[in-house]
Amino acid sequence: MQNSGDRKKLVTQQKISEVENHGTTGYPHRLNFYDKPPLGDITIEDFETCALDRLRILAEIESSFVRNRPWDELKEITSKQCENYLPLKANTALLVDKEPQRKKDHVGHFVLRLAFCRSEELRRRFVKAETALFRVRFETDDSEERTEFLKTRKFGWEDVSSEEKKHFHEELKAASPWTTPEVIASETYVKVKWTRVPDLIEKRRVFLKGGMAYVPTRELSSIILQEFQANLTRALEMTAKALPFLDEDTRIIPILDNLSQGFLAGISSEWSTATASSGDEITADMIDDMARKHFPACMRNLHECLRRDKHLKHFGRLQYGLFLKVLGLSIEEAITFWRRSFSNIQEDKFNKEYRYNIRHSFGLEGKRANYPAKSCQQILTSDQPGTGDSHGCPYRHFSPDNLQTALLSMYSSQGLTSVDLPDIMRTVKAGHYHVACTRVFEITHARQGVAKGQGVGGGESVTHPNQYAARSRELERELEGVTTKNEDGGDVVMVG
Structure with a gap:
């Protein structure tokens, strides 16, 4: 007969056993060739979330290719991104529930197959990025688990x-x-x-x-990667043939369109905190100085056009106004800012034609929705600018000569020179506009210690104007903290 101590020990061992076996039934290995589609129900929200989180990783892999990063650097950045958005713990992680992680990985891969099987260009880019992701996981996998995985497949050797x-x-x-x-x-x-x-x-x-x-x-990784690549290429071609059967599903098609259009535009992920204020509250009086120091080219251009013309057209006001709102501009300060900016317009006309729209963007009029700021993907793919418009992305919508002139005008005081332009224009010509913007960020923040390849942190590329501005302000506060410490008698730190 067991005493209470033995029973307690038995229950504890049983619980540990349950955790150890968690996630090893449906997904016994961390590595996956994605031969079989996921089964079971999945919500539309999970459908989109799994795809977007995986796409963040593939986007950084593609950015690394564009920037000619060495493999070791690409592997390090990709591993960090995976840890943030798509962690996959090994079977030796006994106290981690591995089933949800591996299911998310599985679902996300197949959703992106649907999005990127539509054209030869998308298929090629998807296969290249996925193969690189598999290689990173293969090289960082536990050696015993990797051997066990290889035993489950026939590679023909x-x-x-x-x-x-x-x-x-x-x-x-x-x-x-x-x-x-x-x-x-x-x-x-x-x-x-x-x-x-x-x-x-x-x-x-x-x-x-x-x-x-x-x-x-x-x-052997050479054979295994080639096999992975060949299998995925065949699978994408088969998926492309089956895709027309999904046309009647009005819930899925818009999501797939959004994923594929953004990827073709050269950007494929969004800053996750762009719906809330990204810093301390700011005032109308602060914006001129902030624009010179912290704004990306799209918002810097809108600000300069507003100061020059004392007006912006509708889409320009929308793009810039939502950016300022998320930056920390309150409704009262926003009305003050826009009223001062539209100095050629009479008070009555401003109140009738503009005040309502400002309040509407803050969710205080109409259907009272709290509109988020536009991401790089939205700026690149929607509401394309026409003659006389100031909105859009300069890296995509300016001519090469105008873009180079604008960049030197905007950022020469922050360290950008004509020597930097060929590298930036090369990525623009290749259609990777967010990589060009990221490179400008690195150059203009070199004095704060940002090195080439570091991006806005951890090698991550710019995917949202507010992300750019928030990180720039953060670096300034860090530098001010160092300066304050020095004035108080601390160690002197030389900043480049």
């Missing part, structure tokens, strides 16, 4: 026997001149057709004999 390895010992040694004899002696090899490892052949890392490549196990 043939094990090289110890006798054959001994027979070709010198040839295998010659194919790995940088590897010690001890490592070669303990290494195992597989044989595949030489056409499956062209990258390894190009780098002279394999021994070829009779049309077969002898691949050491440390280089």
Whole structure:
């Protein structure tokens, strides 16, 4: 008969066992080739959230490609992004519920398949980014779990026997001149057709004999990644054929349209806190100074046009007004700011034609909705500017010559020079406007310690005008904190 202590111990062991097995039934491995679609019900909200969070990661991977980041840097940035938006703990994380994590990963992948199967360009970019994400996970996975995962799949390779390895010992040694004899002696090899490892052949890392490549196990990732890429390419082509059957679903199609249009525009994720004030409350008197120091090009252009013309058209007022609201401008200060800015307009006309719209954007009139500020994706893909308009994204909507002139005019006092323009214009020409904006942020905040490749933090790119401004203000406050400390007798810190 068990005493109370034994029963308590048994219950505790049972609970630990339940947690250990959590998430290993439906998804036994952290790695996934996504051969089977997810089953079961999913809400529209989860459908969109899973896709957007995964897209944030793929967007940063693509940005890393555009910026020619070395693989180790790309891997580090991607791992940080995954930890923030799409964590996938290994089976050795005993006290973590892994099932929801792996389900989110699974669902997000298949939603993005639906969004990016629509054209050859989208499929190509999706496959490239997904393959890079799989490679990051493969290289950072627990070695035992990775081996167990590989055993579940057939990659079509043939094990090289110890006798054959001994027979070709010198040839295998010659194919790995940088590897010690001890490592070669303990290494195992597989044989595949030489056409499956062209990258390894190009780098002279394999021994070829009779049309077969002898691949050491440390280089197996080349075969595995090629298999992943080929499978995903075929799957996307099949999904594209099935996509017309979804046309009648009015709930899903708008989400897929939004995902794919944003990705084609060169931006694919949104700043998650853009619906709330991103800093301390600001006043109308502060905006001129803030515009010079903290605004991205789109808002800097709107501010300068407003000061020059003492007016903005409807979409310009909407884009700039919502940005200022989220920045921390109250309704009272907003009315003061716009009244002063429209100094050529009579009081009666301002009250009749503009005051209502300002109050409406704050949710105080009409249907009383609290409108968020426009993200980079919305600015790039909706309400395209026409002649005489000031809204939009300068990186996309300005001519190359006008953009370069504008950037030098706006940011030369913050350290941007003509030497920086070729790098910026290269990304603009490639259609990666948010990468160009991010590079400008890095250059203009180098004095605050922002290095090339660091972005707005952790390598992350600009995806929202308010994100740009909020991070810029944050860096200024950090610098002011250092200065205050020095004046109080602390250590002197040199800032570049």
